[in-house]
Amino acid sequence: MSAYGHQMERQYSTQSLSSRAGSEMGSRYIVESGFYMSSWAATIFIAALVTAAVLLITLLVTLTVMLQSCQSKNSGNIEIWKSNDDYHFCKSFSLHAELNRLDADYHPALCKAAAIRYIKEGEYTRDLNSTMWLVENYFSGVRPLDDGLDMVLMDVDDFFPSKSQYSEPLQPRLNQYGCSDCFEEALHLKLMFILKLYMKLQAAGWPLILISREPERQRNVTIKYLVSSGYVNWSSLIMRVDDEMQMDTFEYFSRRRTELQKEGFRVMTVFSSQMDALTGPCLGKRVFKIPNPIYYNVEHRVERTKLLKQNLAGEQDYHNRSSF
Template sequence: MSAYGHQMEREYSAQSILAGEGSETGSHYTSEAGIYMSSFAAAVFVSGLVTVGISLFSLLVALTVMLNSCERQNSGVVEMNRKTPSYDYCRNLALHAELNSLSEDIFPEICHDINAQYVKEGQYKKDLNIVVTIAEEFFSSIRPQGDGRDVVLMDADDFLTSETMYVNQFMYWINKDVLHDSSRDAKYWRHFFALKLYLKLQAGQWPLILLSRKPQKLRNDTVEYLTSVGCHGWSSLVMRKDNEMHIDYEEFLSRERRKLQEEGFRVKGVISSQMDSLRGPCLGDRIFKLPYPILGHGAKAHAENQK
């Protein structure tokens, strides 16, 4: 064979070997499953997953905050109103009406709505509980001297109501029909806490004198009702006679307290929800004003108490 032939044979053999190696290499790569990804692409992919996770977590937190906010708005209407100018205006107007014995005619409509919320949302009940607790702490810190001359004056009209109520220890069991509006709710809680304080003082052996705006001719009915709600054991019940009904109640009480002082009694405290019981001379050592709703002060409240 010529030199040219040998050269062609060697080139052919080399090409065959290279072709065989190429086929083996090709079969090697095609047999592996998966996706080839560079380090940069992997970093981008992981970053994307982290971003999606953070976004979902942020969305969950935002939804939780929104739900809590809605719940607070639905259950705390009074708290929201306490921050509004209308609430501040109505509260100050109520104080003005109470100090001057004005009727409800001076209140705008917005005050009626705020008053209903103040009672129905439970803030009035909380305020009553706070004042009664303060009074209980005071009278628990001192003791009557034992000669029967230390007395506590309480407004009996805070116990009295036109609705039928029953008492068992410190709890009223009341017909459902009684609690239809904020006015009746307010009366219920005022009677409840006033009686609770009365029983606490009675347990502490404090002599109690009850005061009422109702006329003397209703004494028997008043005594019967007070007894029916568990209010008994008081020292006396002060009421105006028929010929004294024309006397202003504040003036009448001032005169009665002065008589007590002249007779040697020591007034250790006066408790009432009405301002006319808490003004004038001889008020004793401490005054406790039970809270009253925004509306209900003044002439209308006094007229109701005198029925």
């Protein structure tokens, strides 16, 4: 080969090597530009990823808590609504039970629990206070005439506690409803209300006539209880005679009010917690229904009647044995 040829071959080889070297350097640059990252940039990138993950977890936790809170709130609202719904249903049912003189067996089981809430949560106290306000508001505008014929008729059976003067207390029976003292508390509140009402009417100069469902032969024990409890200076105490014992109480009260009117008395107002004393003729210008604990008033009335009949039967048996 000529010298010129050797020179051209060397130049070609040099260019090839240079080209190959440049190509390799270019490839390395491209590859390294895809994966290379400085420590500072890597730190920032990792911190950003951690921050994003923390924010995402926080968001998920917040949404979970909010969802649980909404569920709990809705559940609480449903429970409150159901509780209030049961209460109002039982209060309405109790009123209709009184109007129709239904026995306690007709009351739904849920009303026993509603009766306890009615007392424990202060609803019964508020009902008594509201009734007293209505009474005071009415009597602030009326006065009895000087002839002494205007009178107020009061159901004396409301003056007695659950521990009747004729029978054993009903406390053991009350325990099965899960409340050993709330009904006694309610009856105590009722007795305080009645005594306060009695004193106010008497202080205002109203003649008071007391009427009872009990038989005439219980007069002495009834008077003894009334006097010892602070009820004094009434105008008259009406009790059932023998031919009235089998009479329906609605008819008995109606008959006695009619007789009072025929005798010249003017029945201005009637007070009672029982509907049989608040319906019929000669009720005067205004009647006042004294609140009773839900459910218990019917239960107590039925139970007291049974116990009274047992007591009277025992008393009659005692007199029969004593006559021999």
